[in-house]
Amino acid sequence: MRELLVLEWRRLVRERITWVLLGFLTCACILAVGQGRSVLEKQIEARNAASEGHPAAHERVVGVLKDDADPALAVLAPYWVRSSAVSSVPPLADFSAGRGPFEPHSTAMSLRSRADTLFDRTATDNPELAMRGTLDLSFVVIVLLPLVLIGFGYNLFTDDRETGLARLVLTEAGSPFRLLAVRSAPRLVVAILPILASIAVLVATGPEIDGRPSAARWWIITALGLTLFWWSFILFVNSFKISSETAALVLVSVWALFTLILPAVISAIAQISYPPPSRLEQIVAARAVQVNSTKTYENDHPEAVSDDFEGRLASIRKTLSVSREVDQALLPIADRFDVQLAGQQRLLQSLIWLSPSMLSADAFASIAGTDPVRSTEFRHAARRYLKKLKAELGGIIDRGEIMSRQQYEELPRFDWQPKASHPIRAVVWLVLSIALLLSLSFLRLRRITV
């Protein structure tokens, strides 16, 4: 067995295609590591910037809450309070960018903030780059690695059949299992090596984030599962009595189906089945409500509207009532959005099993903390927090009180923590598929020796 392995290894090293494929994969991995790091650094920088809080607003509020403060100024304190909801850094954003580049990481809020516009002023990324996507390690593993594996394995056994050496090769190897093992091991090692090296670089040089080591382990397990799935599929195709050309064609077609076509089609089906209400309609509806609530004067200069306590209190009460009315009126539209988006997600999750590429992409993103579920949870948590904050500040305004320093210190803080995700279902699916494909290949190859 060892001699056969050495022979196979030498044959592989001598072939030019090995070096071409290895070079291609290594280049992709280097770029993926580079971009992965920059994605994670940007996410950390963004959160740090958001976590700095609002020092100017804080100073302003603290300044008017002194014991000898002018009540006409102090009454405006709830209006000037600023707070932030910042999501924690995803543990493996450098491995799988997922929806990270599209989703908000933080939001600032005040008494005037509305649930429907909480995440509106967020995007600065270049849409032309977003259109082309991110080159991260999960892209390499899901999209490029299978092609490299196909390059290594499309003629693994079909060549022997074409040249009439199949029976001889099987006899030489002793058993189909040994033949598959001997042919597979060196190729898999060459293909996986750049991926494992990239993971090692990212883990060794990356920042310390809660849950990162455990997430990295799950990520590796899923990546190995997907690699072995593709390899067992290649072995399965090789077990048929077909030419190398047909094997290559079948493998590439199936890859294109799983990786390019099904994701696009399933995503389109989900959107058609659960079309979300139009954002433009939502904006217009909000404005119609808003204009009705602001028939009497409302603006963002309560300090300029009046100089006295009563006038300013009336102004910020008006602001609060407008905000409440709009929130209330938009609740049905927001609910419709939630229902439709949840429907899309449900449908997507039920169809995702059709494509191992999609299944793995979803698993990678959920391990990395860049999946849509986590983003949705963050948005909901931020909205709940806004409600709580507005209730606290609104209570003070409704009672016509001047906020005390203690009340200010005790205002609620955003403390949402996402749960770690372990893609057990995806791994089980991959393992079962691998077992099935390997068994079928083994049985088919055994027939040749009989």
Next chain:
Amino acid sequence: MSSFNSIADKDWQEFIRDKRLLIMGALTLGLALSSIVTMFANVRAYEVTRTVSEQQDRVTWENQGDRNPHSVAHFATWAFRPQTALSVLDPGLTPYAGAAIWMEAHHQNGARARPIDDKPTVLNLGHFSVAWVLQTIVPLLLFIVAAGLISRERERGTLRLLLVAGADGSVLLRNKLNGLIKVIAVIALPILASGILAALFAGAIDPLRLCLWIAVNGVFLGIIVVIGTAVSALSRTVSQATMALIGLWSAAILLTPRAGVALAEFVAPTPSPEVFWGDMSDELSDLPNPFEDDSFERTILEKYGVETTEDLPVSFAGLQLIESERIDAVVFDRSFGELTEIYLRQRVLMRLMSLLSPLPALQHVSSALAGTDIYHQLAFQSQAEVHRRDVVGALNQDMVDNAVGQDWDYVADESLWRASDTFHFHAPSHLDTLRTIWLDLLILGLWSIGALVLFRFASTSFVRSIV
């Protein structure tokens, strides 16, 4: 010559007899047709909603009743970006760019309501559209078909027979190419015909842009076909040609555009939203505030030669608002100008990647012609900002002129807001669009020449290798 024309016919016969290729061709066609239906439905629904929303919002805007103009300036108006009929063919960056801008007082807002926010994506390798099918899937299919074009003849030994019989290598290759062009025609023409039909139903089409769009996509597919045939001629076996072409396809179509993104983000990183808005907010708060600083009041009193603001012949609150907008505009122009500069530098870097693959250049040209590229998006954003300043400026000026002695208590009637225009987006002219893509067109031209040189090289070297 006719015997060589029959080579193209023979290849065509082989293609239609090969069930594998036929199924792949039919699947590609089906995929393209369903993408057309999906995109048509999306664009049509969006445009209907946009028109209705604009009308409803205009009614809301005009019927606000009597109000303080600054309250109205805060309520403000919205700019909704229209989608072109050609976006049915190539949505470009539309799914990733905001479609609505709130043109409120004191703020230059970014574009919001990106379709991607409401789109489920698990594995995002392109937006489901005709452009995606033509630029991603069809090249793969063409490479697969092209792989066996000559290498199969070589494997069977029929190539030697043809050449020994006196066939000219380059003529043979050209006829093989014709056979492949026939395959493209059968796949691409129905896609284009139904795409154009759908675009026509989606709205008014600019014929020049449409013709150019078809031409550049045709040139791209031509490059693919020529390269595919040349590689097949240079390969010993069909499987070798298949693997070489799939390798080229994955490097050119999948890897290079994303590598370009990595390069662009590395050389010219986009600031995160938190940093961008945070920096802008810090800068704005460091500026002199005409609502709090005495210096502005002193300057105004001096200018009008009066002692107190109550003695002014104009509204001091109105002047404060105008001054505040003037000061803030400098920061907005600089911050957004820098962001735009980054986008354009990133585009230059993406264009550099066109040296490795024609796809980035094609995407620039294709989306520009469809009106869905970054220049159209930036034009929308800058026109919205001009409109914002006009409307807010007019409302503030009304305060200055008519709120004397009343300032914040002043109330204007509906005729003031009814007098303001609705925002209309004017797409960049043909000349402006061509100015942004001439380099990309040049790159595509160079790729065409390069492909032809490769073809010529292949046609001479494959004959030598056989005879």
